[in-house]
């Protein structure tokens with residue numbers, strides 16, 4: 001199978017989540033089978049414009065979902081596409097979350113901003129298979145409470161037994177019911193999980209993850225229990241362009257989900 005060859009995908013539905021974030025629902029062509037793991041990403045190709053790595057957000061009604069923030073020369077026109085448009089898609093690429101290996105453990109998801117997108121499918125899976133896991137802790141941080149994507153979904157997770165949902169808004173000035181003012185890391189002191197028997201999965205700005213590591217160390221969560229997904233600007237998705245090198249690793253093919261001890265030496269270093 002040639003992963004450099006894009007397959008076709010039709011935009012069947014677009015949901016505008018916020019003014020600059022939308023979710024694309026894609027019907028895949030039949031060029032080849034498509035099987036993915038939660039946490040993997042695709043390269044989305046807008047013909048004549050360029051390609052960008054975007055995490056797989058989920059799969060619903062036979063359609064693949066990607067949630068995209070319009071930031072630059074590919075993501076803006078991609079977000080402006082009309083339903084019915086065709087794009088190219090390569091993937092899935094990289095390693096996902098090791099959910100099958102985590103049975104019996106408490107799961108702690110720490111995300112900020114659009115960092116919820118690469119994690120949301122893993123949370124859905126864990127909640128659907130709740131009997132296989134211990135407690136499920138979902139911590140999400142945003143700037144303002146109205147920036148939260150999928151509010152109803154978080155409300156539903158809140159109702160699940162042994163599932164704790166905690167939300168933080170860092171730039172809110174007025175206290176809101178069920179919201180904590182401040183950073184997502186501050187929520188860790190409210191989270192109820194067994195630090196000796198948990199696995200943490202993180203996604204968001206790197207400073208948030210660096211800071212979370214310190215909080216987790218204070219809570220005696222072992223480094224071996226921590227996974228994180230990283231973002232780098234790259235072109236190929238298969239370790240050829242070299243733009244996403246991280247020490248001896250490439251984020252595209254050795255990540256984007258990494259076991260923290262694997263990359264500890266290079267993680268959070270400026271310029272790496």
Ligand SMILES: Cc1cc2nc3c(=O)[nH]c(=O)nc-3n(C[C@H](O)[C@H](O)[C@H](O)COP(=O)(O)OP(=O)(O)OC[C@H]3O[C@@H](n4cnc5c(N)ncnc54)[C@H](O)[C@@H]3O)c2cc1C
Pocket residue numbers: 041050052053054055056066067068069070071072073074075076114117118230231232233234256
């Ligand atoms: C594995 C992976 C998964 C991703 N998943 C998602 C996702 O689910 N949803 C989503 O919206 N985005 C995601 N991204 C980020 C997305 O790929 C970039 O936003 C996109 O490449 C920007 O391309 P552009 O051509 O539109 O912007 P450009 O015109 O290239 O850049 C616009 C601005 O964004 C900055 N920028 C571009 N790419 C990155 C980057 N990767 N990291 C930091 N700054 C960057 C540039 O420096 C510039 O300031 C992911 C990235 C990776 C590596």
